[in-house]
Amino acid sequence: MAPDDFEYAARLMKERSGLVLTRDKGYLLENRLMPVVRQHKFKSFHELVAALRTGDAALQSSAVDAMMAKDTAFFRDWKPFVHFAKVVLPNITHARREKKLFRVLCAGVSTGQEAYSVAMTIRDAAQQFSGWRAEIIGVDLSPTAIAAASNAHYTQFDVQRGLPIKSLLRSFTKDDAGWQLNSDVRDMVKFQTWNLLTDIYPLGRFDVILCRNVMVYLDLQAKIDLLQKISRSLADDGVLYLGTQEPLTGVSAAFRPVNRDLGIYAVHRLDKVVLSSLAVPQKH
């Protein structure tokens, strides 16, 4: 790959998504963009980059979309979702007993599994929430991921990664091509394409934000900015879930760890008493 093709493509990715690509990631760029090269019948990666340079906005968006790592799973890492069910939901039922409304944002939701895991957890706790309104919003930069999320149709492999068999039987219907999520859970979630480099306050305030396995790819400044925006969009007693492999240490003072290993953080405005009540149960 010509060095200035790499430079151009890497800069495009960084500007549009915050994704950092170091020089050694040339192979990744080429691998991920090959489908775009083929789809648009370019003869080479170089030709694609030449077309991107002309400023073709639709092509640029497809390239950025294609470049995103979209790996995800239902109940990814499992334990954070146990914490959500056992600790956060009961806290919310208590703290929001007047308003009877709570809102969850999945930022960087990819193909929807994360948001639907939240929805199934809430649905399973339904007795606590009768008469409540739960709003779950999933956003992602990638229009293809958001389209898949809205379709809520998954392969047999997808529905086995992290999803308990009982949840599969309860919430999905099998068809020839895979498994379709039933409308009771599907209707609990709204999806939107959204770039997290832009403001997120138009999405409103949230009681819980999941932004898992998104920041690992972002450059430091984008990470700092995003955490700042998230802290402003979270309620004072709100909870942030990051990936289990992305510690916040040294990146943001706006949050305090509830459980670093599980990637669970509380807003710093919080007093100690509430914080300790967020502690992870020892055994579940």
Next chain:
Amino acid sequence: MKLCLVVDDSRVIRRVAAKIVQDLGFDVEEAENGRKALNACAIRMPDVLLIDTEMPELGGIATAQALRKMPGGDKVVVVFCATENDPHFIRAALEAGGNEYIMKPFDSEIVRSKFLLLDLLG
């Protein structure tokens, strides 16, 4: 170390499953049908039974039912691992004593995530 008994009449599948479960930190024993599995359980009760449903001599569902009646057999985590993906069949298998169900074909990530949610991994 926890013990996982892998039961399948296909030697290839037993090997693949055994390798995955070993990598998750389990001791592994293998059996090629339900009857041999129950014999193995009588000698040393496993922590986890990863078992196919369709096998000659004794299938997985009958094996699970028999296991549940053995001393200590109620504590074993039973994970069915079978080709059948019909929801009615799966439901029946769970009612007969299964804790989880994996549909073939499977891979290491599926097994890992199912073991994680069954609280089997440290």
